[in-house]
Amino acid sequence: MAWVVLVLAGLFEIVWAFAMKQSDGFTRPWPTMIMAIAMLLSVGLLAWSMRSLPLGTAYTVWTGIGAVGAFVVGIAVLGETASLLRVLAAVFIVSGLVLMKLSSSD
Numbered sequence: 001m002a003w004v005v006l007v008l009a010g011l012f013e014i015v016w017a018f019a020m021k022q023s024d025g026f027t028r029p030w031p032t033m034i035m036a037i038a039m040l041l042s043v044g045l046l047a048w049s050m051r052s053l054p055l056g057t058a059y060t061v062w063t064g065i066g067a068v069g070a071f072v073v074g075i076a077v078l079g080e081t082a083s084l085l086r087v088l089a090a091v092f093i094v095s096g097l098v099l100m101k102l103s104s105s106d
Contacts, residue, residue, distance in 0.1 A: 002052045003101075009045035010065025012038045017070040021078070042066075057104045064097040 019035035026032050042062075050058045068090050074080035 002049045002058075005045050006049040006053060006058055006061055007065065009042050009049060010062050010069065012042035012045065013062065013066030014069035014073060016042060017066060018073050018077070054104065057100050060100050061097055064093050064100075068093050068097075 016035045016038035019031045019038060022028065022031035023035055024031075046058065046062050049062075071086070071090050075082045
């Protein structure tokens with residue numbers, strides 16, 4: 001169950017990163033509010049998952065989901081560049097996440 005909660009926390013990290021971009025420097029109230037709520041949920045769920053998962057594993061997976069997810073949203077929704085090197089970097093991050101999961105005894 002901790003892994004499911006951790007993935008959910010990572011998904012909320014993607015939401016708050018996207019909402020932060022949409023807030024235009026906190027000048028737009030609705031995206032700013034969504035960002036704050038998603039951030040609280042993300043960190044709260046991360047904390048809950050850390051009750052049974054190791055710190056290094058949980059934090060690395062959480063940030064990795066957020067980083068790769070924000071990268072994908074940036075390309076898919078915001079039209080950011082998907083160069084070969086950027087995609088390769090995302091593949092390396094995902095590879096590291098898989099290795100973290102495989103190396104965890106939880």
